[in-house]
Amino acid sequence: MAIEFTKYHGLGNDFILIDNRSASEPRLTPDDAVKWCDRHFGIGADGVIFALPGQDGTDYTMRIFNNDGSEPEMCGNGIRCLAKFIAELEEITEPRSYKIHTLGGLITPKLEANGLITVDMGKPRLLAAEIPTTLVAANQKVVNQPLEVAGKTWQVTCVNMGNPHCITFVDDVAAIPLETVGPQFETHAVFPKKINTEFIQVVRSDYLKMRVWERGAGITLACGTGACASLVAGVLNGKCDRRATVELPGGLLQIEWSEADDRLYMTGPAEKTFVGQR
């Protein structure tokens, strides 16, 4: 039987959204997701997102498969798309927020009157399992660790925003050969769960330029969790303010790491592109 879907994107980071409210397991397998996401033989997307019933007192559960079929814990651009998708399913037009259960914890997107979505992304974790313990043990520093990749030593800071990120500050993001170094970061032996990799150019203390190689999806036009993780890395390295604009190839995100509650707040758009069935 054909399954209905809606295609959304958050700054060009694009997803197939599926109404999965009637079942607690995703309606597609990871193999299906690979086929659906194929840009030549399928619908084409960076991932497939399922709106499932809530659990532990939440309104909904979000599950997501990357376009290689792997399942990440969280997705920042995806959860903005999910908020718009469920508002449409519920026929809600006024501002409201949703409590969403994810594998990365409770996340709360809020639909604003201006059409943007502000997401309470929770607190960053710095000493998560994803931070290579070999590196931490080497000099007991959490930020700015040396890491050998592609024959070069990079200074990296690893931040977990539900999913793991490895951030490097560079002078010129345009000069980074993402297609070649990205996969080598992603599959580096020190990251047993693989990793998302962000390269950040500090334009001003309140304006960062970012390019990303995503775990399980490769080069994407934007990454919300990556933008949050990068701002945290920037603050910890004394390179940026706690509130900054992050410029991605697909557009701008506003990110704040609140001093008051230690939580990250991400504001950006989500747009519906088309509906279909397959």
Ligand SMILES: N[C@@H](CCC[C@H](N)C(=O)O)C(=O)O
């Ligand atoms: N694009 C996303 C992150 C999607 C998951 C990522 N590829 C992973 O495997 O962790 C975002 O906007 O956060």
